[in-house]
Amino acid sequence: MTAVAPMLEITDAILEIGGETIQICMQCGTCSGVCPWNLVRKFSPRLLIRQASLGIEGYESEALWNCVTCRTCVEHCPRGVDIIDVIRSARSLMQESGTVPPPFRAPLGSLKSDGNPWQTPREERSAWNQDVGVPELGPDTEHLFYACCTHCYDGRNKKVLRTMARLLLKGEVDMGIIGNEESCCADQAHKCGAYSLHLELSGANDQLFADKGVKKIIATSPHCMNMFNQEYEGNYESVHYTQVFDRLIADGKLKPKKEVALKVAYHDPCYLGRHSGIYEEPRRVLWSIPGLEYIELPRSRENSLCCGGGGGGIWSEVPVAERFGALRVQEALEAGAGVIATACPFCTIMIEDSLKALGKEEEIRVLDVAELLFQSVE
Numbered sequence: 046m047t048a049v050a051p052m053l054e055i056t057d058a059i060l061e062i063g064g065e066t067i068q069i070c071m072q073c074g075t076c077s078g079v080c081p082w083n084l085v086r087k088f089s090p091r092l093l094i095r096q097a098s099l100g101i102e103g104y105e106s107e108a109l110w111n112c113v114t115c116r117t118c119v120e121h122c123p124r125g126v127d128i129i130d131v132i133r134s135a136r137s138l139m140q141e142s143g144t145v146p147p148p149f150r151a152p153l154g155s156l157k158s159d160g161n162p163w164q165t166p167r168e169e170r171s172a173w174n175q176d177v178g179v180p181e182l183g184p185d186t187e188h189l190f191y192a193c194c195t196h197c198y199d200g201r202n203k204k205v206l207r208t209m210a211r212l213l214l215k216g217e218v219d220m221g222i223i224g225n226e227e228s229c230c231a232d233q234a235h236k237c238g239a240y241s242l243h244l245e246l247s248g249a250n251d252q253l254f255a256d257k258g259v260k261k262i263i264a265t266s267p268h269c270m271n272m273f274n275q276e277y278e279g280n281y282e283s284v285h286y287t288q289v290f291d292r293l294i295a296d297g298k299l300k301p302k303k304e305v306a307l308k309v310a311y312h313d314p315c316y317l318g319r320h321s322g323i324y325e326e327p328r329r330v331l332w333s334i335p336g337l338e339y340i341e342l343p344r345s346r347e348n349s350l351c352c353g354g355g356g357g358g359i360w361s362e363v364p365v366a367e368r369f370g371a372l373r374v375q376e377a378l379e380a381g382a383g384v385i386a387t388a389c390p391f392c393t394i395m396i397e398d399s400l401k402a403l404g405k406e407e408e409i410r411v412l413d414v415a416e417l418l419f420q421s422v423e
């Protein structure tokens with residue numbers, strides 16, 4: 046990519062929007078030390094903050110789009126600097142000046158025109174449900190089952206979604222869908238600094254949810270769950286499907302009985318783990334499956350390695366050798382795993398794509414927690 050915006054404008058914007066946050070930074074460099082990009086290429090959030098605080102020109106604006114909002118830096122910063130907020134602020138200026146890098150333009154345009162980033166008609170949003178049979182949300186339905194755009198439109202993730210829904214129906218969860226009227230949760234618009242688009246999408250969903258009387262949501266992606274809990278006007282109780290599986294197993298409504306003789310390493314998705322603090326529930330689901338040999342990866346829980354898909358990273362073009370997904374595949378193979386389990390549609394895409402690019406399909410697979418549970422319950 047080439048530099049796409051004047052440097053001084055970027056630093057001015059960061060100062061203006063993130064000024065107070067920036068002032069508490071003591072330039073210790075911990076953020077740069079833990080940022081996963083430095084495993085594969087140079088990227089310094091510390092330098093970004095220093096240059097912004099001094100109003101120095103010269104930080105490459107294109108580097109702002111490297112950040113995959115994994116939250117590792119925020120987790121470790123001794124001064125509590127919200128580096129992601131600073132980066133989002135800088136990106137918002139680039140949105141205003143129309144200087145967004147090419148890979149992000151089509152998905153953002155599709156969010157505006159179709160309510161999803163996959164350049165697919167809104168009318169196809171609920172096609173996945175044709176032979177699954179999740180009922181329409183009624184006035185007395187307890188939970189809205191909100192399917193992430195990536196689950197609705199991406200072929201691989203559509204399979205995961207159908208499996209997930211079948212398990213929840215088997216566990217007699219009182220849930221319904223709204224379907225084609227829904228819009229994207231706006232996670233990517235928000236993380237890319239496209240604030241007016243974010244407000245347009247989340248506002249439309251807020252109004253729709255209010256009209257339908259939604260109080261509780263089962264989200265199929267940790268990104269959607271996080272948005273509903275953190276960024277929406279409505280006061281929803283939004284949970285992740287692995288939390289519901291965990292409860293259904295504890296209550297005896299889902300009974301994992303069949304042996305699943307696989308060596309499984311769990312990959313913590315950033316928005317489920319670091320952003321939402323949910324570490325135990327997906328693990329307990331995996332631990333409940335007879336015959337499954339669980340492997341804890343060296344980089345797990347708070348120190349999990351990002352898949353590279355958040356913050357718009359799913360749209361970036363990254364050489365295989367620099368993909369976090371490729372590092373993750375290597376790490377899981379070294380740990381002796383035959384399956385990488387995850388619980389986020391971005392992780393599934395990013396890790397599976399890397400695995401294929403590495404030619405490792407014969408050695409290791411990526412499966413969602415739902416797909417492993419399904420094998421044991423059915």
Ligand code: SF4
Nearest residue numbers: 070071073074076122
């Ligand atoms: S870890 Fe926090 S205090 Fe240290 S350089 Fe980074 S932002 Fe500044």
Ligand code: SF4
Nearest residue numbers: 080112113115116118
């Ligand atoms: S959020 Fe992650 S990718 Fe972005 S600067 Fe922090 S550690 Fe690096």
